[in-house]
Amino acid sequence: MKKLNKLYITLLGLATGAMVSCESKLDQSPISSIGSNAFYQNESDFIKGLTGAYNGLNAYPINHFELSEVRSDNIYSPGTAGVRDYNLINNFNTNLATAGIMNSTWNGLYNNIMRANTILDNISPDVLPDEAMRSRIEAEAKFLRGLYYFDLIRFYGKVPLFDRPVTPLEALEIPRSPVADVYGLIIADLEFAIDNLPDEYTSAGDLGRATSHAARGLLARVYMTRSGTQLHPDGPVLGTNEWSEALTLLNEIINSGQFDLVDDYADIFAYDNENNEEIIFDIQFLSGGLGVGGEYVQYHYPEAFARSNGIPFAGGTFPDAPKTVSADLMASYESVDVRDDFSVWVNYTDANGNTVQDRFIKKYLDLDNLGVDRFDFELNYPVIRYADILLMKAEALSKSGGSQTEIDEIVNEIRGRAGISTPISNVTYDQIMEERRREFIGEGLRWHDLVRSGMAIDVMLDWIATDDSGNKISTDITSDDMIYAVPINQLDVKEGLYEQNPGY
Template sequence: MKRIGILLCSALLLSLGACEDDLDQAPISEASAANFYRNTEDFQIAVNGIYNALGSYPVRSLNLSEVRSDNVYAPGVSGVREWNPVNNFEKTLATNPLISDAWNANYVGILRSNTVLDKINETVVPDAATRDRFIGEAKFLRAFYYFDLVRLFGRVPLFNRVLTPAQALEVPRSPVEEVYALIISDLEDAISKLPTTYNAQNRGRVTASAAKGILALVHLTRSGPKLHPAGPTLGVNEYSKALTLLNDVISSGQYSWVNNYASIFSYTNENNPDIVFDVQAIGGSAGDVGVGSNLPSEMYEELYARAIGIPFPGGIPIDGPKTPSNDLINSYSANDVRDNFIILPSYRDPNGALVNRAQFVKFLDVSRAGVDRFNWPINYPVLRYTDVLLLKAEAILRGGAGGSQGEVDVIVNQVRARAGLQPIANVNLDMLLAERRREFAAEGLRWHDLVRTGKVLDVMNAWRATEDVARKINAVTANDIVYPIPQTQLDVKKGLYDQNPGY
């Protein structure tokens, strides 16, 4: 099932623990593991530690992309859950724990990447192919963490090596263009160093094709209309670059079409041909506590969990459900097979009373429940082959050289056919986005799709006008395209970071 060991040995945990504790004071700090990085085995553990920092990414994507978008209506019923202000576009998010957690988790991953890259050399890892692979993995993951940061916060402090706390306190936020320069450089180097495939023991590690796919997404994002002066879209024209990379992934022969939609997400069919890159999770037994996924528990409601006999506490309190929006639900036609797999429209509570409220169940298999809510043994797809195909269609529609309208229609109709839908013709960007919305619901892509394509303000404000019956969601402005810098970071050293406009 899972092939990447994501448990760190105690030596590595001790070496990194002090660094992570300092994240409330400075983005990264000095590593204290001078005697740890001595041989290939030590570096394998260290690289595994970089992957380990992905553990919070699935729930972060749910709360900061899915909940932020028109896919979820979560204004809150009473009290305030952490995700309710995100959904409501409130201006006080600088003190929200979801925001600071996103900042800290990404910089933990960057610190671990930098530590590996700083310390690796031919003496400690003599085999050139192994050394290149470690460097490629570290650079891919550093780029991935920075890409997450730039999409969430815009300008961020840039670190390409390990710094002391005092040094880190002298590093201001870098322009978005400079952050992207490191991301692109890292991904290009990763492509040249990563293998195309792995043996069964190492399945789940990042490949050269995965690096190409993420780099293509970077080019597409950079090319989007510039709606925010320091946001993730720059208005550059790199659609042809993206299209070339996506075609490389498609022609690699490493991935293929999966005919059954539900099987892509099956607990017993992980690492299937649709998965280009995912967050691996181990779970399901007492020995795996802490290394599984808590994503399902962040989607289903607590009342539902009790009703169906999930054997541990958890789930979303009914005063702040993350409800699939009516607009999303109504976007599915009656014969779309994805609808009922992704969304449960209603349920019976423990007393048998009908709860007429929908919830996401895409990643839920009750028969596979572990020992607690952090122990679901389900991987989280970050980049799927289906996504690669649809991103290719997007690149063509946006002007990427070498594609055609016919190719766009073929791609979209392949997705629709799997869903049980009739073909359509002359697919445009709005039609493509609508299909992406239905295909990737609950996978954390929707907000980024809207920002990347420049549709975010029009779509979100039109949705707010019809969906927000509670009248709690604020008008969405260009300032809302990025989140605020966490207040904990602003307080470290007055004047080091400026706050994003509007917060």
């Protein structure tokens, strides 16, 4: 059933300890003491390095829930005090430059890129004579670097481009690069990964490693993001109209025959059904107090719920800032749709026997599978699954004037799995995006989908008018809000090196 490999457990401390960057106010320059030939001497060393690079994915579920799901019309979390970072995100606050999550996300992604760059900088036939293994390790590192840079431009737009390890002094001379230039590296990295990664791994110990199909799925998402309707001149959407490039990649995944929809929607997220036929790439977690558990699960449920249900060292959201699934999203589900009942917990009883009126994401929570504390949930987190491939294909077909019959078949297949037996026809682009919203609730895709589609401003203003019962969310939403603020400490490192994104 598990996992990335045993290295994830036994070597995690060594890999992550060795791979941590030198922390200073030059956080923008992710330099590591491991970046010398003294460490990378053989294949085993590179596998350890890759373990550290994969370990950087641990923050992915949290980042994309806070910065995509909470930002969108899926979650209503204005807060009563407004002091939590995610309340500022929910409310479209313009003071985000000082928010801790802006800094931790920026630094975390650059530390991950440093790890990948350090691996790539040390690869040579001298230390890795096996050409096949050398190419695979290079491809895994490039896949991860491409993924991390894709996150950076989706969150921040223009970012400094480091394609090799640099010194702190060099970093002080490297400005933010145009998004198109960063995309150039991302696409080259993912194309290399497609050409040099296996379609699948035969060893159970390699579960969770990037495959060529994972790279295809990610590159298709990249092309579709580039191709959408541009709202921000320095954001991730460029209006490149590369739908056919995305379709080629998506069809290669579909035609491989390796993946399928799981019959029961709930089984995608079952603790005893990980790495199932729907998963193309996910993030591997382990429970048991090993330090590699899925902390992300506790970012959804309320603290009072956790205490009343015996979750050890409860954690969860604070009483002044619940992350409530929006009324609008709940109303969009048909009565026979199984996805909302499985994904959302509606109301709960606290430790004092009081009924609390709230709705929160529960699709990752199984009270029969608790770890030693709130950081120790076992469930893997899906980054790319087959339903996403199918619905991306429907979207790309819709945008490129493709077959309406295929679009309808795809959407009806997804709806059928959700328990909706009545088919629909002449499915529109807006209907595809709404189906994505219902299918991927809580999976961190919604804000990215809204930005890519060019619908973000209109959808959010309409949603705020009906769902913002607390009157906390700014209605002055503009194209500036399509990306986030550059962290203030990055601006302070060297005056004039970076400019703040407009609107912050």
